[in-house]
Amino acid sequence: MFTVRFPVFGTGVYVADPVAIRELFTGDQSDLRAGEANSFMSPVLGPRSVLVLDGAEHLRQRKLLLPPIQGSRVAGYRSVIRDVAEHEVAGWRPGARLVLRERMRALTFEVICRAVFGVTDPTRVERLRAALGAVIDSSPLYMLSRFARVDLGPLSPGRRFVRRMGAADGLIFEEIARRRLAPDLEQRADVLSLLLRARDEDGRPMTDGELRDELFTMLGAGHETTATGLAFAFELLMRSPAALSRLRSEIDAGENDGYLDAVVKETLRLRPVIDAAERTLTKPRKVAGWELPAGVKVYPGIALVQMREDLYPGAREFRPERFLDEAAESYSWIPFGGGIRRCLGAALAQAEMAEVLRVAIPLIELRPVRNRPDPVVLRGITLAPRYGVEVEVARARQPRRLPAVARVA
Ligand code: HEM
Numbered sequence: 001m002f003t004v005r006f007p008v009f010g011t012g013v014y015v016a017d018p019v020a021i022r023e024l025f026t027g028d029q030s031d032l033r034a035g036e037a038n039s040f041m042s043p044v045l046g047p048r049s050v051l052v053l054d055g056a057e058h059l060r061q062r063k064l065l066l067p068p069i070q071g072s073r074v075a076g077y078r079s080v081i082r083d084v085a086e087h088e089v090a091g092w093r094p095g096a097r098l099v100l101r102e103r104m105r106a107l108t109f110e111v112i113c114r115a116v117f118g119v120t121d122p123t124r125v126e127r128l129r130a131a132l133g134a135v136i137d138s139s140p141l142y143m144l145s146r147f148a149r150v151d152l153g154p155l156s157p158g159r160r161f162v163r164r165m166g167a168a169d170g171l172i173f174e175e176i177a178r179r180r181l182a183p184d185l186e187q188r189a190d191v192l193s194l195l196l197r198a199r200d201e202d203g204r205p206m207t208d209g210e211l212r213d214e215l216f217t218m219l220g221a222g223h224e225t226t227a228t229g230l231a232f233a234f235e236l237l238m239r240s241p242a243a244l245s246r247l248r249s250e251i252d253a254g255e256n257d258g259y260l261d262a263v264v265k266e267t268l269r270l271r272p273v274i275d276a277a278e279r280t281l282t283k284p285r286k287v288a289g290w291e292l293p294a295g296v297k298v299y300p301g302i303a304l305v306q307m308r309e310d311l312y313p314g315a316r317e318f319r320p321e322r323f324l325d326e327a328a329e330s331y332s333w334i335p336f337g338g339g340i341r342r343c344l345g346a347a348l349a350q351a352e353m354a355e356v357l358r359v360a361i362p363l364i365e366l367r368p369v370r371n372r373p374d375p376v377v378l379r380g381i382t383l384a385p386r387y388g389v390e391v392e393v394a395r396a397r398q399p400r401r402l403p404a405v406a407r408v409a
Pocket residue numbers: 034050051062069116217218219221222223225226229272273274276277278335336337338339340341342343344345346348349
């Protein structure tokens with residue numbers, strides 16, 4: 001454990017001990033807040049976003065959101081992901097240069113549009129991409145500074161932000177209204193349709209405002225993170241020929257997914273996209289034997305614990321097989337955080353990473369443009385490859401149809 005005193009954000013205590021992390025994630029939560037620390041995102045995600053709420057309101061949103069994106073539902077989204085991945089990879093011609101993180105951002109956006117929003121019409125997907133992309137990609141300054149959002153006239157940045165938010169909200173509310181009237185609403189399996197049918201413990205449905213905020217949240221939390229995880233996976237595989245060749249032959253042979261899933265887990269261990277979870281103490285609390293005062297932010301150190309040499313021998317090496325022999329131990333493998341704030345999209349993100357690799361690896365050979373792996377840098381709140389993983393397509397094969405799996409309506 002160690003303390004960091006940040007100039008603006010206050011005192012933070014990092015924890016890299018799995019036992020203490022388990023206690024933080026699963027012990028009494030009444031004196032821990034996570035939403036408060038995320039509240040700077042509410043100008044974009046909205047005040048009812050599960051990410052910015054705490055206490056009973058947070059639990060209500062979480063209980064509504066979990067069933068549509070939990071593991072058992074995710075099997076149904078795999079074919080959507082594969083369709084999107086096949087379409088993306090089909091455009092990669094030999095000799096072309098790509099920035100993988102950008103290509104993966106386009107791909108994960110499309111997956112969210114289809115699987116989460118349930119929008120498949122290409123024209124509407126493109127409208128959403130333009131309007132929501134303009135908001136999500138806006139400068140973080142708009143979230144951090146109230147002044148940046150003030151509308152000071154037609155040419156001011158504040159007016160631009162207000163206009164972009166208005167356009168994005170307009171489209172989201174349009175999709176919600178359209179879906180409410182869809183004749184096949186009861187049969188549909190996309191997340192928005194399931195949320196429209198969901199009821200809380202008092203039998204209340206979600207309001208349009210809640211739906212808007214949670215759709216924005218899933219896009220904001222799930223698109224860039226998964227794209228970055230995928231860019232890292234390609235980079236690690238490109239630079240580990242033995243792992244790449246084993247993965248390729250296991251996919252070609254139609255083996256079970258053991259090695260593929262291990263590649264995903266090892267990528268998220270060695271290159272965690274979020275470096276730490278965050279909990280603010282509302283009362284003094286003992287953490288791993290230390291008395292910490294109220295107001296301190298405690299950071300379960302995702303990157304720290306996952307790089308511990310005693311837990312992961314050869315911790316700086318990419319060794320997917322470590323997850324073949326032993327299952328990931330819950331509190332030393334925590335790329336998705338834990339407890340009542342654990343990432344709601346964890347199953348979807350892992351399925352997405354696995355399906356994209358399953359499609360791309362047999363078809364495409366990539367060559368890194370740079371001699372050395374991209375340094376890992378902080379981009380907003382994610383750890384990302386500095387240059388986005390630049391590659392050249394060395395070889396491309398035509399896709400063979402993958403076995404069909406259940407489709408999302
Ligand atoms: C590789 C991809 C992803 C990574 C590494 C990741 C990581 C995380 C982490 C570390 C947290 C905080 C957990 C905590 O405080 O204990 C989180 C929260 C969250 N994530 Fe993800 N995430 C990913 C993808 C997704 C996707 C695809 C979605 C949805 C479609 C999603 C939705 C959320 C939501 C809604 C929360 C807030 C949960 C709450 O506060 O109760 N994430 N994620």
